[in-house]
Amino acid sequence: MQALSPSTPNNLKSLVRPAPARAWMGGRAVRCAFRSDPVYFPNGVGHSHADWQSSCAILSSKVLSLEQPAGKSGHPDRVADRVDPNLVPIETKDSPAPSVPAPAPQTPKPISLFKITPVPVHDSQLRVAYQGVPGAYAEAAAEKAYPNFEAIPCDQLEAALQAVELRIADRAVLPVENSLVGSTPGNYDLLLRHRLHVVGEVQMPVHHCLLALPGTRLKCLSRVISHPQALWQCEHTIRRLAPQATREAVNDTAGAAEFIAENGLQHVAAIASARTAELYGLQVLANGIQDDCSNMTRFLMLAREPIIPRTGRPSKSSIMFAPIEGEGAAVLFKVLPAFAFRNINLTKIESRPHWKRPIRLVDDANGRTVKHFEYMFHLDFQASMAEVRAQNALTEVQEYTSFLRVLGSYPMDMTPWSPPPPMSSVDSD
Numbered sequence: 001m002q003a004l005s006p007s008t009p010n011n012l013k014s015l016v017r018p019a020p021a022r023a024w025m026g027g028r029a030v031r032c033a034f035r036s037d038p039v040y041f042p043n044g045v046g047h048s049h050a051d052w053q054s055s056c057a058i059l060s061s062k063v064l065s066l067e068q069p070a071g072k073s074g075h076p077d078r079v080a081d082r083v084d085p086n087l088v089p090i091e092t093k094d095s096p097a098p099s100v101p102a103p104a105p106q107t108p109k110p111i112s113l114f115k116i117t118p119v120p121v122h123d124s125q126l127r128v129a130y131q132g133v134p135g136a137y138a139e140a141a142a143e144k145a146y147p148n149f150e151a152i153p154c155d156q157l158e159a160a161l162q163a164v165e166l167r168i169a170d171r172a173v174l175p176v177e178n179s180l181v182g183s184t185p186g187n188y189d190l191l192l193r194h195r196l197h198v199v200g201e202v203q204m205p206v207h208h209c210l211l212a213l214p215g216t217r218l219k220c221l222s223r224v225i226s227h228p229q230a231l232w233q234c235e236h237t238i239r240r241l242a243p244q245a246t247r248e249a250v251n252d253t254a255g256a257a258e259f260i261a262e263n264g265l266q267h268v269a270a271i272a273s274a275r276t277a278e279l280y281g282l283q284v285l286a287n288g289i290q291d292d293c294s295n296m297t298r299f300l301m302l303a304r305e306p307i308i309p310r311t312g313r314p315s316k317s318s319i320m321f322a323p324i325e326g327e328g329a330a331v332l333f334k335v336l337p338a339f340a341f342r343n344i345n346l347t348k349i350e351s352r353p354h355w356k357r358p359i360r361l362v363d364d365a366n367g368r369t370v371k372h373f374e375y376m377f378h379l380d381f382q383a384s385m386a387e388v389r390a391q392n393a394l395t396e397v398q399e400y401t402s403f404l405r406v407l408g409s410y411p412m413d414m415t416p417w418s419p420p421p422p423m424s425s426v427d428s429d
């Protein structure tokens with residue numbers, strides 16, 4: 001699933017009938033091109049070369065190296081230029097990319113915001129950035145979406161998103177929600193702060209294990225470390241298996257396992273995948289420790305350019321909008337019928353603190369000034385922006401909102417569900 005870039009052949013460009021649409025992002029109207037009727041893709045024009053250079057300059061001031069690549073030259077988006085028959089081509093004004101990064105270390109080391117090192121580009125591989133070290137669930141999600149991918153591990157989500165913006169990676173993986181604990185706080189807000197588009201979703205069954213140095217006994221554990229989501233997802237089981245252990249949150253599940261292995265930490269366990277145990281030489285103390293066996297996490301795939309999935313196959317679109325000031329939740333009475341009357345299913349709706357103005361001061365009837373929370377709304381619906389009904393729904397939504405952004409339109413993950421194995425542990429005393 002790739003967007004087309006400036007190197008798209010002209011015969012494909014002719015499929016596109018640009019029609020101007022306006023969407024608001026930070027008070028700025030943005031035009032974008034699409035197939036038939038208006039689609040609202042803020043910043044749908046991609047990055048200019050000048051943007052790339054200035055971003056590099058900002059980063060390299062803190063850094064060690066952000067060298068221009070030696071070796072292969074060419075467009076790093078080569079893979080992304082190939083045409084996916086499931087997509088409607090989109091014209092972009094993306095400028096020529098910088099030349100390609102140079103050789104990388106043998107084992108992928110996480111990219112940090114302060115240390116961006118060049119990585120190699122292989123013709124047939126999409127470079128996918130994710131938070132964590134090898135073995136993280138986000139890496140497995142990347143593999144499901146792009147089986148031939150090249151992993152770009154990053155120490156923070158912010159670094160993964162920046163890696164795509166800076167063309168060090170082609171995609172970033174963003175965990176957004178879990179069937180047990182709900183949305184991952186802040187991750188949709190992260191999308192608002194970056195000029196990336198959702199181009200795919202992956203739903204992954206998450207089967208957690210408790211990992212420790214070989215020979216560790218459950219009853220001797222003093223500490224369990226993992227990603228906060230993993231700790232929440234296993235809260236009850238951990239309390240039962242190792243009630244004496246304290247919990248500690250770290251950046252990612254596999255990073256927790258690596259930390260135990262590298263430092264030879266006794267009496268400490270990590271919550272991570274079974275594959276992670278193999279990668280870092282740890283023992284699986286218990287398998288399937290998530291509190292609900294149908295535990296599932298949803299990841300979004302982000303790219304510099306938007307895609308528009310063809311009609312006729314199951315697709316989703318994600319938007320965020322803010323009410324006109326003072327209208328608050330009343331906006332939902334107007335927005336929801338725009339979808340309902342067009343038979344568009346909503347799959348998710350959520351309120352978030354307004355990213356720029358979370359609190360509003362209001363004078364009450366007694367002349368006192370009180371604080372009101374201001375919200376934005378995030379909504380997923382089951383239609384592609386290639387569909388006229390989706391375009392019309394958004395035209396209507398736009399009338400009731402002060403801010404509307406299409407985060408992306410993407411094929412739905414239709415993987416059939418298969419039952420997970422039951423929990424087991426080596427040492428239940």
Ligand SMILES: O=C(O)C(=O)Cc1ccccc1
Nearest residue numbers: 136137138227229230252253
């Ligand atoms: O830390 C990881 O491995 C991640 O990819 C984030 C995460 C954590 C817990 C469940 C799903 C994803």
